[in-house]
Amino acid sequence: MVQNHILMTPPIIAVNNVRKAYGEKVAVNDVTFAMPPDAILGLLGPNGAGKTSLIRMITTITAPDSGHIEFNGQPLSGFHPTQIGYLPEERGLYKKMYVGEHLLYLARLKGMDKKEATTAAKEWLAKFGLENHWDKKVEELSKGMQQQVQFIATVIHNPKLLILDEPFSGLDPVNATRMRQEILRLHAEGTGVIFSTHRMEQVEELCEYIVLINQGANILEGKVADIRRRFQDDKFHLEYEGDLPAVLKERYEIINPTPSGVDIQLRDGQKANDLLRLLLDADVHIIGFQELLPSLNEVFIKQVTQLDPTNTNPFDTQEA
Amino acid sequence: MKNLWLVIQREYLTRVRRKSFILATLLMPLGMAVFVVVVQFIFSYGNDEQQRIVVVDEANIFNNTLPDSKNIYFKFRSDPLDELKANMATDSSYNAILVVPSVTNPRLKNFRVEYFSDDPLALDTELAINRRVEKAMRKYKTTALELDAKAIAALETEVSIKTRKITVEEGEDDDTSMAGIIGAGLGSVMGFLMYISIFVYGMMVMRSVMEEKMNRIVEVVISSVKPTTLLLGKIIGVGGVGLTQVLAWMILIPGVLFVVSLIFGFDPETAEQLQAGSAASQVDPDELQSIVEKTLAGLDEMNWWVIIPSFLLYFLCGYFMYAAMFAAIGSAMGDDMGEGQSLTLIVMIPVILGFYIMMAALQAPNSSLAVGSSFVPLFAPIVMPARLPFGPPAWQIIGSLFITIAFSGFMVWLAGRIYRVGILNYGKKGSLKDMGRWLFSKY
Numbered sequence: 001m002v003q004n005h006i007l008m009t010p011p012i013i014a015v016n017n018v019r020k021a022y023g024e025k026v027a028v029n030d031v032t033f034a035m036p037p038d039a040i041l042g043l044l045g046p047n048g049a050g051k052t053s054l055i056r057m058i059t060t061i062t063a064p065d066s067g068h069i070e071f072n073g074q075p076l077s078g079f080h081p082t083q084i085g086y087l088p089e090e091r092g093l094y095k096k097m098y099v100g101e102h103l104l105y106l107a108r109l110k111g112m113d114k115k116e117a118t119t120a121a122k123e124w125l126a127k128f129g130l131e132n133h134w135d136k137k138v139e140e141l142s143k144g145m146q147q148q149v150q151f152i153a154t155v156i157h158n159p160k161l162l163i164l165d166e167p168f169s170g171l172d173p174v175n176a177t178r179m180r181q182e183i184l185r186l187h188a189e190g191t192g193v194i195f196s197t198h199r200m201e202q203v204e205e206l207c208e209y210i211v212l213i214n215q216g217a218n219i220l221e222g223k224v225a226d227i228r229r230r231f232q233d234d235k236f237h238l239e240y241e242g243d244l245p246a247v248l249k250e251r252y253e254i255i256n257p258t259p260s261g262v263d264i265q266l267r268d269g270q271k272a273n274d275l276l277r278l279l280l281d282a283d284v285h286i287i288g289f290q291e292l293l294p295s296l297n298e299v300f301i302k303q304v305t306q307l308d309p310t311n312t313n314p315f316d317t318q319e320a
Numbered sequence: 321m322k323n324l325w326l327v328i329q330r331e332y333l334t335r336v337r338r339k340s341f342i343l344a345t346l347l348m349p350l351g352m353a354v355f356v357v358v359v360q361f362i363f364s365y366g367n368d369e370q371q372r373i374v375v376v377d378e379a380n381i382f383n384n385t386l387p388d389s390k391n392i393y394f395k396f397r398s399d400p401l402d403e404l405k406a407n408m409a410t411d412s413s414y415n416a417i418l419v420v421p422s423v424t425n426p427r428l429k430n431f432r433v434e435y436f437s438d439d440p441l442a443l444d445t446e447l448a449i450n451r452r453v454e455k456a457m458r459k460y461k462t463t464a465l466e467l468d469a470k471a472i473a474a475l476e477t478e479v480s481i482k483t484r485k486i487t488v489e490e491g492e493d494d495d496t497s498m499a500g501i502i503g504a505g506l507g508s509v510m511g512f513l514m515y516i517s518i519f520v521y522g523m524m525v526m527r528s529v530m531e532e533k534m535n536r537i538v539e540v541v542i543s544s545v546k547p548t549t550l551l552l553g554k555i556i557g558v559g560g561v562g563l564t565q566v567l568a569w570m571i572l573i574p575g576v577l578f579v580v581s582l583i584f585g586f587d588p589e590t591a592e593q594l595q596a597g598s599a600a601s602q603v604d605p606d607e608l609q610s611i612v613e614k615t616l617a618g619l620d621e622m623n624w625w626v627i628i629p630s631f632l633l634y635f636l637c638g639y640f641m642y643a644a645m646f647a648a649i650g651s652a653m654g655d656d657m658g659e660g661q662s663l664t665l666i667v668m669i670p671v672i673l674g675f676y677i678m679m680a681a682l683q684a685p686n687s688s689l690a691v692g693s694s695f696v697p698l699f700a701p702i703v704m705p706a707r708l709p710f711g712p713p714a715w716q717i718i719g720s721l722f723i724t725i726a727f728s729g730f731m732v733w734l735a736g737r738i739y740r741v742g743i744l745n746y747g748k749k750g751s752l753k754d755m756g757r758w759l760f761s762k763y
Contacts, residue, residue, distance in 0.1 A: 023757065059543045061744070078546075086543040090746055092536030096334055108326055109544040153540065 010073030011035040012161050012192035013058060018067035020053050027053035029216040030067070035161075035192055039223075040183075042207030043196040044300065050216040051196045052089060055163055058194070059086045072160070082111040085159035089166045089196075091150050093138045099125070100134035103153055110157035117156070124152040128178070144175050151179055161192045168202060180206065200297040212300060220303050228293040231302060234266035236275070239288035248278060263292060323545045324553050331528065331557025336564060345565050349572040353580045371445050374404055374414040379422045381456040392448050394418075405436060415439065418449060423457075426464035431457060502618040503709035504682050510631055511678040511706035513566075514638055518671055518702070521562035521639065522646040526664070528554055529650030529743070538743045547740035552732070555643045562639075627708045630717055634724065638701025641728035642667060644735035651742030654749035663749070674702035685710035694720040697727030734759065 011034040020028040028050045035041050043051050056062045058069060060081050069076045071083070093102060100121060107117035125131045128148045138146060147170070155162065164183070168176045183206065187193050195206055203210060204224065212220035220227065239261040248254070252275065256263040264275065272291070279286060294302070335341055371392045375382065376399075386394040395414060397404065404417050416437035423431070433453055435441055462469050483500075529551075532538040541550060645667045652663060677699055681690035685707045693699040694707065700720050708717075741758035742750055750758070 022761065056744075061539070061542055081544050084543065086540070088536075088539040088543070090536040090539055092540075094334070094532075094537055095535060096338065097330075105326065105330055106540065106544070109323055109541065150540075 009037070010070065011037065012072060013194070014070040014073075015054070015058070016067050016069070018054070018057060018064045018069060020050075020057060020062065020065050022053075026216050028057070028064075031213070031216070031218045032067075033211045033218060033221055035194070036209045036223075039208035040187055040193045040195055040206050042203040042210040042224075043194055043213065044198070044200065044203055044210050044296070045213035046198050049198075049213045051198075051213055052165060053216075054213070055086070055088075055165055055194070055196060059084055059163060082157065083160045084163060085110075085154040085157065085161070086163045087150060087154040087165060087167055089169070093146055093149060093153075095137070095139040097138055098134070099130070099136050099138060099141065099149055102138060103149065103156060106153040107156045110159075112157050120156050120158075121152070124156055127182075128152065143170075144172055147171055147175060148178075151182070155182070155186060159191065161194070162186060163194045163196070165196045166198075167195070168197075168199075200295065200300065204296055210296070212303065214304050220299070224296065227299055228296070231294045231299045232291060233294070234270070234272075235292040236264050236266070236272060237288070237290050237292050238262055238264060238279070238286065240279075241285040241287060244284060245278070245282035247282070251278070261288070324549050324556075327545060327550055327553025328557040328560070331554050332560045335524075335558065335561045341561070341565070345568050346572070348569060349576040352573055353576045356577060357580060369442075371416060371442070372414040373416045373418050373445075373449075376401060376404070376417065376419045379420050379460070381420060381423065381453075381460040386452060389448050392445055394452075401436075408436075408438075416445075420453065423460065423464075426461050500710075502615060502622070503685070503711075506619075506622070506627075506709040507682050507685070507706035508678075510708065511675075511682070511702055514635060514702050514705055515671065515675045515678070517562055517566070517635070518638055518642045519668075521558055522642045522667070523664075524561070525555055525558045525643040526646035526650035528558060529647045529739070530653050533651065533653070533743050533746075536746075542740075542743070547743065548736040551644070551647055551736050551739050555640060555647065555732070558643065559639055622709055623711060626711075626717065630708055630721065631705050633721055634701045634704050637697075637721075637724045637728040641697070641701070641724075641731040642671065644728075644732040648735035648738040648742065648755065651739040652745075652750035652755055654746075663752075666752070670698040671702070674699040678703045678706045681706050685712065691716065695723055697724045700724045 014034040016032050018028055018031050019026070031050075031054060043054070045051050053062070057064050058076070060076060060078065071077075071080045097105070100118075103121040103125075104114065104117045107121060108114065112120070122131065122134070125134065130145060130148060133141065133145065138149070141149065151167070154164075162183070167179060167183075171179065183193060183195075195203070197203060207224060209223055210221070210227065211218055222230075235255075244262070252270070253265040253267065254262050255265055266272065266275070276289065369391065373392065373394050374397045375386060375394050377384070377396060382396070384396050386396070388394060401417070401419060404414075408414065408417070416435060416439070419434040419436070421433070431453070433449070435449070461467075462472060532541070538550075545553075646664070649663045649667060674693070677689060677693045680687070681693070681703050684690060690703060690707060691712075693703045694712070694716055701724060704712075704717070704720055704724075738755050738758050741761060742755070745754075
């Protein structure tokens with residue numbers, strides 16, 4: 001850490017050996033990670049893995065039993081919530097309040113004064129096409145609009161750190177796309193983003209860096225591309241026209257044959273170049289040849305089963 | 321501090337401008353006015369069926385004079401009883417016969433008259449007959465026994481107790497005869513106000529907590545505000561709502577009642593009837609005047625400098641401690657509201673017990689029960705206001721207030737600890753055991 005301070009700006013969030021237990025149940029067990037400087041951080045794990053417990057500590061709603069969290073190199077304190085925007089998984093609005101008034105209330109709780117909050121709220125509502133809804137009661141809004149208002153309330157105070165817990169759950173595709181665009185824009189403007197989810201495909205769309213949490217522990221961390229490469233297991237996809245030589249089937253294991261191509265699994269010592277050479281020698285009309293990288297879902301299942309062989313599919317069991 | 325103020329503002333404003341609040345605040349005095357009018361109407365209705373009673377005065381105690389009263393008419397007849405009975409069906413000039421038998425012994429203690437009618441004897445008719453016969457018998461006996469009417473009148477003595485203080489402070493009247501009644505009146509008003517406020521506004525705090533939890537807004541809010549700040553803001557905000565409502569009622573209710581009395585007017589005759597039989601009807605105007613004066617003097621003599629500030633303190637403490645308890649219960653409620661109803665019982669039982677102790681304390685403000693309860697912080701805010709007008713010793717007020725203030729602070733702290741865990745516990749309601757666990761959990 002000391003070196004970090006000297007060499008570069010400290011990460012927005014650094015979590016160091018954090019542990020949190022509720023009674024007997026250890027929700028977060030010795031988790032350590034730091035936000036990379038310019039990547040959206042994906043906090044991944046099945047339901048009940050400890051993501052929300054971890055996030056509640058970062059947002060200062062709860063405090064760690066041991067370990068510590070740093071915000072921009074300073075210990076997390078009561079002042080930092082004004083610099084964090086948090087969209088919880090369980091979220092809602094006061095149904096009887098007016099939209100404008102509601103946004104002002106939440107923005108002022110984040111330390112904005114009334115005037116700047118009003119300007120910001122109007123700007124954001126206009127951005128989402130909701131400028132005519134200032135004097136509407138929240139309960140009069142459609143569900144999608146309410147979710148947009150929730151999002152605005154999360155970002156209205158220009159937080160340095162945005163924490164989104166399952167932000168896309170229950171969102172229709174149009175709203176999801178709009179929110180994704182806004183998240184990417186804010187990130188491009190320098191806002192740190194932590195994106196927590198149990199949906200792997202969403203992480204792959206948004207995040208360059210992930211932290212995998214299972215049963216309260218950080219089990220895998222790194223750049224998405226690196227991780228997938230690390231978990232690649234010599235599988236290649238071949239797209240071709242015509243017939244494959246018989247010798248190929250003898251020497252190599254062929255999986256998933258489809259009309260346009262096949263997946264080929266290399267065995268010990270087999271090299272991609274040898275495979276290609278064989279195909280070229282047989283004069284196969286090759287349209288495409290690429291390495292198959294595992295999806296994060298596969299990586300996750302692999303990693304979890306590796307640590308705990310009895311748990312073959314953590315997602316299915318946890319979600320049931 | 322700024323956030324606390326924002327929370328208070330929100331809690332207050334969103335409630336005060338709600339239609340239901342405005343309606344309740346305005347309709348309650350109107351409702352009371354309607355109630356008063358209806359009650360007055362019911363009482364004034366009385367018996368509109370005419371009672372025409374034939375009196376057979378065998379004893380001749382009435383001397384052929386019997387005053388009628390409203391809807392009850394007396395008529396003397398000397399016809400034989402059997403004939404009167406037989407003619408009753410055809411003769412519509414009477415529907416009852418009163419037979420006053422001759423008096424054989426002027427010293428008799430019990431005297432029975434007979435009333436013949438197919439209609440049951442109405443209460444007001446019975447009262448009218450009783451009073452007339454008693455009066456006539458008295459007169460008759462006085463003559464028969466050759467007694468001095470004036471001497472007999474002198475036998476009756478109305479006794480009143482004039483209580484006087486032994487140690488009288490300068491400028492103070494030593495006469496405390498009305499103090500008991502005034503104290504009880506004032507005490508019951510204050511105790512009752514306390515009791516109602518705890519229930520109405522404590523419940524309001526509980527609903528507010530549950531609403532936030534069910535709306536799932538609470539996690540958003542506590543990512544900016546400490547849970548204790550939110551809780552405190554809620555209690556203060558709702559308290560402000562309660563204060564607004566009570567103040568509005570204090571102005572509106574007497575106002576509306578005044579207007580109602582102007583419009584409908586109080587029929588003097590019904591008022592007289594209402595008081596008929598009660599002691600007040602016998603009070604002569606001079607005496608009434610002196611009672612009013614004494615009441616005013618008694619109110620004036622109340623130690624307002626002690627009563628008002630102490631009452632306010634008890635009121636605040638009582639509200640805070642019970643509102644905090646209601647909030648803790650609300651935070652433990654699950655998504656199914658009905659499931660958690662039993663939890664509210666824990667809070668309601670001490671309030672109700674306190675209320676009954678208060679009723680007892682009004683009768684005996686210095687009983688060991690009343691004094692003891694003043695030092696039980698759960699009861700003190702309800703019991704002590706009722707005792708205040710009776711001038712309890714200073715050490716009791718100070719001691720009780722000290723314990724109550726400390727306890728309500730402790731209660732708010734305790735509720736805060738349950739609340740901060742409870743609000744994030746979605747789904748099932750927390751049990752008492754859970755709440756105990758939350759109390760001691762680190763957060």
